[in-house]
Amino acid sequence: xxxxxxxxxxxxxxxxxxxxxxxxxxxxxxxxxxxxxxxxxxxxxxxxxxxxxxxxxxxxxxxxxxxxxxxxxxxxxxxxxxxxxxxxxxxxxxxxxxxxxxxxxxxxxxxxxxxxxxxxxxxxxxxxxxxxxxxxxxxxxxxxxxxxxxxxxxxx
Amino acid sequence: xxxxxxxxxxxxxxxxxxxxxxxxxxxxxxxxxxxxxxxxxxxxxxxxxxxxxxxxxxxxxxxxxxxxxxxxxxxxxxxxxxxxxxxxxxxxxxxxxxxxxxxxxxxxxxxxxxxxxxxxxxxxxxxxxxxxxxxxxxxxxxxxxxxxxxxxxxxxxxxxxxxxxxxxxxxxxxxxxxxxxxxxxxxxxxxxxxxxxxxxxxxxxxxxxxxxxxxxxxxxxxxxxxxxxxxxxxxxxxxxxxxxxxxxx
Numbered sequence: 001x002x003x004x005x006x007x008x009x010x011x012x013x014x015x016x017x018x019x020x021x022x023x024x025x026x027x028x029x030x031x032x033x034x035x036x037x038x039x040x041x042x043x044x045x046x047x048x049x050x051x052x053x054x055x056x057x058x059x060x061x062x063x064x065x066x067x068x069x070x071x072x073x074x075x076x077x078x079x080x081x082x083x084x085x086x087x088x089x090x091x092x093x094x095x096x097x098x099x100x101x102x103x104x105x106x107x108x109x110x111x112x113x114x115x116x117x118x119x120x121x122x123x124x125x126x127x128x129x130x131x132x133x134x135x136x137x138x139x140x141x142x143x144x145x146x147x148x149x150x151x152x153x154x155x156x
Numbered sequence: 157x158x159x160x161x162x163x164x165x166x167x168x169x170x171x172x173x174x175x176x177x178x179x180x181x182x183x184x185x186x187x188x189x190x191x192x193x194x195x196x197x198x199x200x201x202x203x204x205x206x207x208x209x210x211x212x213x214x215x216x217x218x219x220x221x222x223x224x225x226x227x228x229x230x231x232x233x234x235x236x237x238x239x240x241x242x243x244x245x246x247x248x249x250x251x252x253x254x255x256x257x258x259x260x261x262x263x264x265x266x267x268x269x270x271x272x273x274x275x276x277x278x279x280x281x282x283x284x285x286x287x288x289x290x291x292x293x294x295x296x297x298x299x300x301x302x303x304x305x306x307x308x309x310x311x312x313x314x315x316x317x318x319x320x321x322x323x324x325x326x327x328x329x330x331x332x333x334x335x336x337x338x339x340x341x342x343x344x345x346x347x348x349x350x351x352x353x354x355x356x357x358x359x360x361x362x363x364x365x366x367x368x369x370x371x372x373x374x375x376x377x378x379x380x381x382x383x384x385x386x387x388x389x390x391x392x393x394x395x396x397x398x399x400x401x402x403x404x405x
Contacts, residue, residue, distance in 0.1 A: 053342070083357040120214065122240075123213045124212075
């Protein structure tokens, strides 16, 4: 009987240790795992907000057109009607937020236009392409073409 | 006051380990940021993308726009352009190149054969292999169908990078976490299109919302020859290519 009691004492120690371990586990788990973990699946919903908190660099052509309606009007009649403003002018959300803070630089047409229009056999056949060296011999494209409505008036 | 044993253990444990002030503050810290745009309903969208191969001119605008918008480290790409060159009948062995991901366009030219550009981007798969292999729940599909990475949870183990059959993931050398296209989640949840779609001059790529009944994608899928990349892998890819050549991998 005495032996049994002494053995039980060992058991109690083990049980207490296990209970303490389990408590520590639960407490740490509770502290470390966000409350809403698993709301939509096995992930932390807060990370969606982390991704969404990134600043926007491209304002979007609707934003540009809100102020530059004259340019939008000119563009809407030409071949470049569906080319968004920032496709050529670059990301300008900062300019849209505060027009005086960032003044956009006018792109160099000799560099800009050939990005799309330099002839390449991998480009779609119906896409207008030129070999710039033969076509204009390095002259800036806007000498003849208006970028917003590139067709030359006399050719119409 | 009634309390289950579990609650009792939780509460007492929390107050045993932390001071009462810290325990109270913890509630707010764990709740996360509440920056979610109030007008965006996560259950009303299911994002996808249309790519019209016949419109891609390989200008590299999408690659540059993505790098600008998302601060993609140099030499890594969340979207890129491949050029395919098929000589004669041998479409099983296309020659594919993508100099600097197409960031600077394609200066040289093939003089023969069939040549065309293929823009590539994360397919935001409905049954994505990459999210299934993550051991820590750091990568996941959002309820609106975008595959994202939780930078705070990612260990950088690279399982997901190996799992992606499309090669759309890389290890960000600055953060040492998995990195990939977010489908500009910060933009599309605010009503804007992605940076690559915004910058594409020919509308070769167009963002689409499969849950929006008015989205042009439904007509597009119904009336065109449409294919996803590696359909045999059953990933549920949501980037739909129009007139995709059989040589494309």
